[in-house]
Amino acid sequence: MSPVSLLLPRSNIDTPLAKAIFGVSLVFTITSLISTVLRLWAKRINRGRIVTEDYLCITSLILVIGMFICLCLMIGLGGVGHDVSTLPPMDSAYVFQILIGFQTLYCLSVATIKSSLCFFYIRIFAVNRSYRIVAYLVIAFIAAWAILSVLIAFVSCTPFAFTWDPTIAGGHCDNEQGSFVAEAVLDLVADIMVFALPLKPIWQLQINNEKRLVLFAIFGLGISTMIMAILRIVGLYQLNFFTFQTSAVPPLIYSILEPAIGISVACIPLMQPLIKDTWLGKKLAKSGSKHSRPLYNNGNSNNMIRRMKKDENELSLVHPTNVSISGGRGTQSDNEDSESFQHVSNMNGITKTNHVHIARGV
Structure with a gap:
């Protein structure tokens, strides 16, 4: 049948x-x-x-x-x-x-x-x-x-x-x-x-x-x-x-x-x-993107780095192929300590850059 x-x-x-x-x-x-x-x-x-x-x-x-x-x-x-x-x-x-x-x-x-x-x-x-x-x-x-x-x-x-x-x-x-x-x-x-x-x-x-x-x-x-x-x-x-x-x-x-x-x-x-x-x-492979956004947080900078490393924001059909994180400590004043980080993801030709500045009081 x-x-x-x-x-x-x-x-x-x-x-x-x-x-x-x-x-x-x-x-x-x-x-x-x-x-x-x-x-x-x-x-x-x-x-x-x-x-x-x-x-x-x-x-x-x-x-x-x-x-x-x-x-x-x-x-x-x-x-x-x-x-x-x-x-x-x-x-x-x-x-x-x-x-x-x-x-x-x-x-x-x-x-x-x-x-x-x-x-x-x-x-x-x-x-x-x-x-x-x-x-x-x-x-x-x-x-x-x-x-x-x-x-x-x-x-x-x-x-x-x-x-x-x-x-x-x-x-x-x-x-x-x-x-x-x-x-x-x-x-x-x-x-x-x-x-x-x-x-x-x-x-x-x-x-x-x-x-x-x-x-x-x-x-x-x-x-x-x-x-x-x-x-x-x-x-x-x-x-x-x-x-x-x-x-x-x-x-x-x-x-x-x-x-x-x-x-x-x-x-x-x-x-x-x-x-x-x-x-x-x-x-799509040739599409280039620079998406920057400032983030401010009074918490620990290591938490921010972990958050960026676990970031799964992908542009539609792509997976991250290259990720780099750079950081530096700014000058300190009597009442402020600051750190800056840059997170760059290259996803099959589509680049996303996150600039993070963390400022916290003493």
Whole structure:
């Protein structure tokens, strides 16, 4: 028995809508898988360790694969992509049962890949405490959205079985369509938040405008997930539960495209070892940056040096290749002792210099 036969028990890919939802979801599931493999391969080349954002990306990929399986079952068992008038009543029960699992996987996959991007930005751009706080607040918003969205799938109808069996006496559903649209709007808000996180740090880099545009283009790929979120809102608004098997096709497609594209977007900035000989790789390798910032501290200078040595702020796709720290003691007055340090990191042609001046009273 072929894999397709296992996923599509009745082989219901015999209408344009069924072919569209199966083909598009298959292609982008494979694309997200390839992107994740290339991400991990690039990590291996750079001898980088697997960190939080990598685990979240892998988790999101697994969930996207689960979404694809759900879509296949919706086509094979629930008749998605077919005129509901040509289907037996049991198909509608199947499709709404599977939809609960699909909705849960969607929320978790979107939340994990967005959180992966946030942790990535924290690691490479968090030069101050306020940036970290903002990024963690975005992660908290994403987590709250995911929990709320999953709950919507389970509490919209009373009793729960009324979700797929409208013959239950006394059962009722709240405004499911309105709940789905509200959830999708909040998802778009989260997309905008994640998209905005790297903009200010990139703008502050002291590089020429051409190279800055290249970086904006890489991190700006997140616009594609925002487009999917907007299209999903439109599809949910136009959804008709009485003709669900056909009217649900667009929002179902956009639902799997959003996390699948998000995975690719999250992986691309980490692929520099694989694209270093391309035009884009050469552009990034030639980018030069001098990012200076004064820091003042009344604590011990050795603590500041340790902080600089453990600094993991990298510019997107690069790892430090050369680090030097120089220091000197300034002249002392009757009431002041001072030390100055210079921390220089050269990251594949991108140089970051931190000047640290520590002054403390006697």
